[in-house]
Amino acid sequence: MAGRIKIRAQKKGVVTEVKALMRHPMETGMRKDQAGEPIPAHFITQVSVLHGEQPVMQGHWGAAVSANPFLGVRFAGGEPGDTVRVVWTDNQGGTGEGETTIR
Amino acid sequence: MKKPNLEVALLAAWLCAATLAADDGVFDQYRDLMGDENPAVFVIDEGEEFWLTAQGPNAVTLESCDLGLGPGVTAGAYVRFPRHFADTNAVMDLESRLVYCMTTIQGRDLESVTAKPYSLRGDFGTEIEALVTWLAAESEGATIAPEQAHATERAMYALGKDIFFYRAGPHDFSCATCHEQSDKRIRLQALPDLTSHTGAAGSWGSWPAYRISQGLVRTMGWRLRDCFRQQRWPELQMGSEASIALQTYMAVNAAGGTMTAPGLKR
Numbered sequence: 001m002a003g004r005i006k007i008r009a010q011k012k013g014v015v016t017e018v019k020a021l022m023r024h025p026m027e028t029g030m031r032k033d034q035a036g037e038p039i040p041a042h043f044i045t046q047v048s049v050l051h052g053e054q055p056v057m058q059g060h061w062g063a064a065v066s067a068n069p070f071l072g073v074r075f076a077g078g079e080p081g082d083t084v085r086v087v088w089t090d091n092q093g094g095t096g097e098g099e100t101t102i103r
Numbered sequence: 104m105k106k107p108n109l110e111v112a113l114l115a116a117w118l119c120a121a122t123l124a125a126d127d128g129v130f131d132q133y134r135d136l137m138g139d140e141n142p143a144v145f146v147i148d149e150g151e152e153f154w155l156t157a158q159g160p161n162a163v164t165l166e167s168c169d170l171g172l173g174p175g176v177t178a179g180a181y182v183r184f185p186r187h188f189a190d191t192n193a194v195m196d197l198e199s200r201l202v203y204c205m206t207t208i209q210g211r212d213l214e215s216v217t218a219k220p221y222s223l224r225g226d227f228g229t230e231i232e233a234l235v236t237w238l239a240a241e242s243e244g245a246t247i248a249p250e251q252a253h254a255t256e257r258a259m260y261a262l263g264k265d266i267f268f269y270r271a272g273p274h275d276f277s278c279a280t281c282h283e284q285s286d287k288r289i290r291l292q293a294l295p296d297l298t299s300h301t302g303a304a305g306s307w308g309s310w311p312a313y314r315i316s317q318g319l320v321r322t323m324g325w326r327l328r329d330c331f332r333q334q335r336w337p338e339l340q341m342g343s344e345a346s347i348a349l350q351t352y353m354a355v356n357a358a359g360g361t362m363t364a365p366g367l368k369r
Contacts, residue, residue, distance in 0.1 A: 025225075066315070
């Protein structure tokens with residue numbers, strides 16, 4: 001059920017505040033299950049915030065980020081009604097994408 | 104000589120209280136940073152999807168499941184649990200009621216639906232956890248009002264109270280050892296007094312909850328099972344009489360409080 005993102009984007013003065021909550025297990029690869037077998041690494045490696053088609057933030061993530069990560073970011077500009085997208089890819093080739101309009 | 108000692112003791116007591124309050128304050132700040140965001144929202148959606156997915160040999164959804172307010176009525180159902188059901192002639196908690204619906208309506212195998220009710224390390228939530236989370240959210244803001252009209256419901260409360268105060272196991276622990284005073288903590292977590300209305304309402308009303316440290320939503324059934332583990336008692340089975348009795352004891356003590364689940368916890 002990974003891949004879902006909840007996003008809110010709100011104009012605050014001259015900046016737009018984006019809050020995104022992502023559904024992802026973010027397994028480090030260092031944990032073992034109840035039977036003692038290693039749980040395969042599964043985490044987001046790249047995450048981007050786009051204002052329209054324009055990237056406003058790009059991040060390289062790793063195993064240290066929590067499960068179901070929460071991302072808060074602000075960028076200059078943006079007008080109510082504009083589209084904001086958050087996209088990620090993980091180390092297993094999975095992707096997630098969410099979209100909202102600025103309030 | 105006596106008086107300064109008393110002042111030192113009072114200062115120490117005040118410092119302890121201040122430390123406790125500060126810890127809660129830090130966690131409140133964390134909640135503020137998250138705003139209204141609780142990763143449990145994903146689990147709520149998943150629970151609703153499970154409810155509406157045709158499953159089992161009968162290939163039907165759970166929409167005809169009667170949670171006490173009539174078949175398919177989900178809003179406000181959770182706050183009336185645990186309650187007596189005429190069709191099973193038993194007091195059931197939500198988890199055991201869901202298992203009953205899965206086996207009778209969907210025709211699923213009892214062993215397979217109860218094999219793993221709660222997530223293990225590395226899991227990403229189970230069907231039971233998702234359903235309970237969604238159904239709790241369907242009662243968000245409602246007043247906790249477990250049924251106590253039927254004699255078996257009152258007997259379940261009495262049994263729950265007995266278990267709550269029953270000392271057993273290698274550590275001679277009872278639930279009350281940790282949960283009958285309001286000013287105690289374990290490590291940095293304040294321990295609720297579950298014999299009081301305030302303590303019980305705060306706990307019963309905030310589970311199921313997203314546990315940040317585990318990245319999972321946990322249910323009250325899991326919480327009780329983990330309490331048993333911490334007491335070094337035998338493993339508490341989901342839907343067992345002991346589990347339902349303890350839940351009845353807590354829910355009745357919490358009656359009149361508000362359901363705020365799913366909560367957000369450390």
